[in-house]
Amino acid sequence: MRSPVGVNVVLVVAGATLFYTYVGQLVPQKELQPPPKVEITQEMTPVQLAKVGDELARGKGMCLTCHTVGHSGGPLRYPDLAGVAERAKTRVAGLDQLHYFAQSVCQPDAFVVAGFAPGMPAIHRPPIGLSDEELHAVVAWLQSQGGQATITLKEKLPYCGGPG
Amino acid sequence: MKLAIVLAVVAVMVVLRLVRAGLLVWLAAWWVGTYAVLRYGFVTPIPASALHIFMAITALSLFAYATSSRERMRATYEPVLAFASESRFTLPLALVAASIPGVVAWSVYQGLQQPLQPPYFGRTVHPSPPAEITSRGEKVDLARAANPFRNLEKTDVQAFRRHVENGRRVYYRNCFFCHGDDLGGAGMYAHGLDPVPANFLDSGVLPMFQESFFFWRIAKGGPGMPDEGAPGDSAMPEWERMLSNEEMWDVILFLYDDAGYRPRALEAVGAEVAH
Amino acid sequence: MNRRALLGIVGAFLLLTAVLRVWVAVNDRAYRAPVYSTQVQPVPREQGIADQQKAAEAKAKAKKYEAPTYRQFPFVGSRVAIWVVAELHLMFAAFVLAVPMFAFIIEVIGYATGDKRYDRLAFEFTKLLSTSFSFTASFGGFLTFMLIALYPAFTNYLMEVFSPTFLPYVLLFFAEAGCLYSYYYGWGKFHPLVHLALGLAINVVGTLIMFIANAWASFMMTPQGISDSGALVDLYAAFDNFTWMPINIHRFIGNIAFGGSVAAAYAAWKFLHAETDEQRAHYDWMGYVGNFVAISAFLPLPFAGYYLAAEIYAYNQALGIMMMGGAFSWLFIIQAVLIGNLFLAANYYLWLGMGRVEGVQAYQKYVKYLLAAIAVCFAVWATPHSLIATTAEIRAMGGTLHPMLGYLGVMSAKNTAVNVLILTTYVSFLFYRRTGKRPTVSWAKLGNLVQFLIFAASTAIVIFYGIYGYFVEAAVRIAFSVPQVLSVLVAMVLMTVIDIFLMRGAHATGETHWGKIPAVSQYVLIFIAVTFTWLMGLMGYVRSGLRQHWHVYGVLVDSSPDAFTPTLGFAANVVSVCVILFFALIAFVFWLASLHDKRDWGTTQSDEPAHGGHAPKRVSAGS
Structure with a gap:
C-alpha cells in the first residue's frame, strides 16, 4: 500500500524539476543572435545608409533598447525619436542637424533634452563600439526620421574622433 | 468589473456559510468562484494564459489549505472516501465514473472548436508621419x-x-x-x-x-x-x-x-x- | 559433468576465435596486390610508400603553431558543458560555504547554553561537509580545465587581468581544507573554544575565497579598471567593479538560504527513513532548524537582488533594460513562480508544524487569511506586464496590455506583493511560535493589540506606497521601495521584541512533540530545496547570460558558434539537468554521511551504536 520513501523522494525531486522545466517552456521563446557584420561601402547612397542604420539601431547599436520611435501611451522614459530630423535643426543654438546628431551619438551628455536624465553611452566606444562607417549609417537613419537622409561616407562626422 | 457576476459568487458563498457547508464544498466553491469572477467578471476578458496562471495558483493554495492540518485533511478526504466506498453512493459514483470519458470528449471537442487564428504581429497603430x-x-x-x-x-x-x-x-x-x-x-x-x-x-x-x-x-x-x-x-x-x-x-x-x-x-x- | 564443462569452454573458445577471425577479415584494410596484375609500376611500391611517409612527416614538421581561440566539446557544445560544470561547482561551493555558517552559530548556541543537543545538531550538519568539499574542489578543477581546454583565448585574457589573485586563492583553498577537516575530525577532541575558533576560521577563509572568485565573475559582466582595448590599468578597480560587492552580498545571503534548505532536505530524508520516534524527533527538529535558517536568509534576499540590479543599471543602462524589459524580462515571471512557490511552501510547512503541538490550536483559524494574502500576492507577482494572448484576445484588450491587469504588471505592484509576502510569512512564523502557549504577563492584551497595530501600520504603509507609486514618475517610484522595505523590517523587529517579552514565562497549554508531524511536511522540505536549487540555477543564468555575445562585456567579444543567447526554454532545460545532477550527487553525499550511523559490518543488531537521537522533548521554536 505505502510506496517506498526513496521512490517518493525521487518523484518529488523529479516532479518539481519537471514542473519548473515546463514553466520555462510556457513563456515566449526568443533566441538572440549576435549582431551580424554589415558591409558598408563607399558607394552607398544616403537612403541605403539609412537602411543599414535602421538595422544597427535595432541590433548592434542598441538604440531601440531605450529609445522609441512613435511612442503611444504612457510616460516616456527616454526621448522619442519620431520626427527627430526636424527638431534637430533647431534644438541647440549654433548646431546644425548634422552637428547635433554627431554630438548626440558621440558625446551624449553634452546636451540632454529637458525633462530627461543623462545616461546614454557614447555609441562609438565599447561595449557598443560602432565603427565610423556604422556611425554614418546611424546618423543617416536619424536624418530619415521625419526627414530626408543626406549624409554619405565622404562627409566627416564631428565629435566622433576615432574609437580610442 | 461586472458586478452581477461578483455579487452572484458572493451570494453563493453566503448561502454556503448559512448552511454550514463542509470543507470540501468550500474548496470547490472557492475554485469555481474564483474562476467565474476571473473568467466572466471582467468587462475586458483576461487572456487565457493569465487565467491559467491564476487558476493554478488558486488550486495550489486550496490544496495547501486542505492539507495544512490533520483536521482539515480529514475533513477533505473523508467525504471523498465515503463517496467512493459507501454503498448508498454506488449509483452516483457509477454516474461520475461514467461521465469522465464524456467530460474528456467534451473538452477535446471544445479544443477543436477553436477557430483558426492568425499569429499576432505587433504594429504601431499611429506611427509618426513623414515630414x-x-x-x-x-x-x-x-x-x-x-x-x-x-x-x-x-x-x-x-x-x-x-x-x-x-x-x-x-x-x-x-x-x-x-x-x-x-x-x-x-x-x-x-x-x-x-x-x-x-x-x-x-x-x-x-x-x-x-x-x-x-x-x-x-x-x-x-x-x-x-x-x-x-x-x-x-x-x-x-x-x-x-x-x-x-x-x-x-x-x-x-x-x-x-x-x-x-x-x-x-x-x-x-x-x-x-x- | 566435467567433460561437458570442458566442451563448453572449448566451444566458446572456438566460437570466439571464429568471431575474431571474421571481424579481422571484414575490417582488414591492409593493401593486397591484385593477383593477376601484369602492369609494371613506375615507382616501386615500397619506394612510393616511403615517399608518402616522408612527405607527411615533412608536412607535420612544417606545421605552424596557431593559438586556438575555441575548441569544441562533443555532443552538447562548449557552452553547455561549461555551463553545467560551473553551475555544479557553484552549487556545491554554496553549500560548503553556507553549512559552516549555521553549524558554527548552532555550536556557539550549544556552547553558550551548555545544551548538548545543539552540539550534536551542529555536528550533524558538519557531517555533510567533507564529501561536499571534495566535490566542490573537484568541480573547481574540472571547471578550470574545461575553461583552458574549451575557451583558451578567453581564459588567457582573464589570467592576464587577474593573475595576482590566483596565488592567494589557491593558498586560501589550502587553509580552508585544513580548517574544515580539523573542524570536522576534531569534533569534541579540542577545548570547545579552540574548536569554535576553527569554525570561525572556516567561515572567514571561505568567505574570502568566494570574494576572490566573485571578482572574476563580476568583472566579466561589469569590467572596470581596463583601457578601451582591454589592457589592465588598475587591478584594484577591476577587482572592486560595479557588481562585485552586490554579488558578494547576494551570494553570501543566498548561500545560507540554499545551504539551509539542502540541510533541511537531508533531515527530511533521514526523518522519512527513521525507525524510532526518537530519531524522528531529532530529524524533525533538524529539518525545522535548517528550514528556519533558509527562510530567514531568504527574506532579505530580494533586497540584495535589488541592490545588484541597481548597480547593473548604474554600470550600463542598456544592460539593465535588457534584463528587466528585454529578452530576459520573461525570466522574471519564471522567477516569480519559483519564489511564490517558496513562500507558499514555507508557510505551509509552518502551518503543518502547528500540528506538533497538542491541544487547541488557537491560530489555526487565521491560516485561511494568511493563505489568501499569499495567494493574492503570488498572483500579482506572477502577472506579466504584457500578456501572451491570441489575436482575438488582443483585439478585445486593444493591445497586449489588459486595462486592469496591466496595473499588476509594473514594479509598484510587484514590490508591494513581495513585501506583503514577507510580512505574511513572518506572521505565520509568529503564530507557529505561539502555538501551545498562553502569555501570562499582565499586559498581554495590550501587547497583542500593539503588535497587531504595528502589523496593520506596516501593511498600510506598504500598500499606500504601492498605490501612490502609480501617480508619480519612475524616478520617484523607484525610491518608494526604500520606505516599503524599512517599514517591513522595522515592523518585524518591533514585533519580535514585543513577542519575546510577551511570551516570557508563558503558560504552556500543550506539549510540543517533535516528530509528530505529517510526513507530507518532509516532502515539502525537499520541494523547497529543489525550488531553491532551481532558482539558483535560473538566476545564475540571467546574471551570466545578460552579457549576450560577450565574454567580458564590451571588451572581449564571443565569436564562437555558441555566441547566441538561447531561448528561456533551453536555459530551463539546462538548469533542470544541473539540478538533477546536483541532487544525484548530493544523495551520494547524504548516503556517505549516513554511513556514520550504520552498524559496522559483521556486528549484530544488539551492539548497534546509539543513534544521533537525543531528541529535544520540548523546545521553544526558533530560539
Missing part, C-alpha cells in the same frame, strides 16, 4: 500644415458649416462602410478587417493628433504606412486617388465637428516627443 507628402501634386508639410478651412470657424461660420456638411456627405459616401455611421469604427465591413477601422469617438484618436496627421492617413491610406505600421495590413485605401484635397480636409472638419473634439494644438508637438 512632408505630396497629395494630388500638392506638397503638404505635415509638421506645420493646418487645415486650410479651420480658420473659417471664426471668420465665416456659414462657409465653415458648408465645408462641414460637404465633409459629412463625403464621409457617408465613402467612409462609413468601415468606420461606422456613428464614427465608432464599427461599420458593416469592420468585422472582416484586421487591423480594425479607427474609432473616432475614442479620446485617444482625434484629440491626440493635429489635422495634418489625418490628412496624411486619408491621402496615403494603408499602403502609405511606414514599416512599423505594417503597410500591407490595413485595408484603408489611398483616398488621394478618389478624393480632392479639399474634400479630404472637409471630411476631417466633419470628423472633429461631429465627434466633438478639438485637434491637438500645433505648438504642443515636440514638447512631449523630444530629442
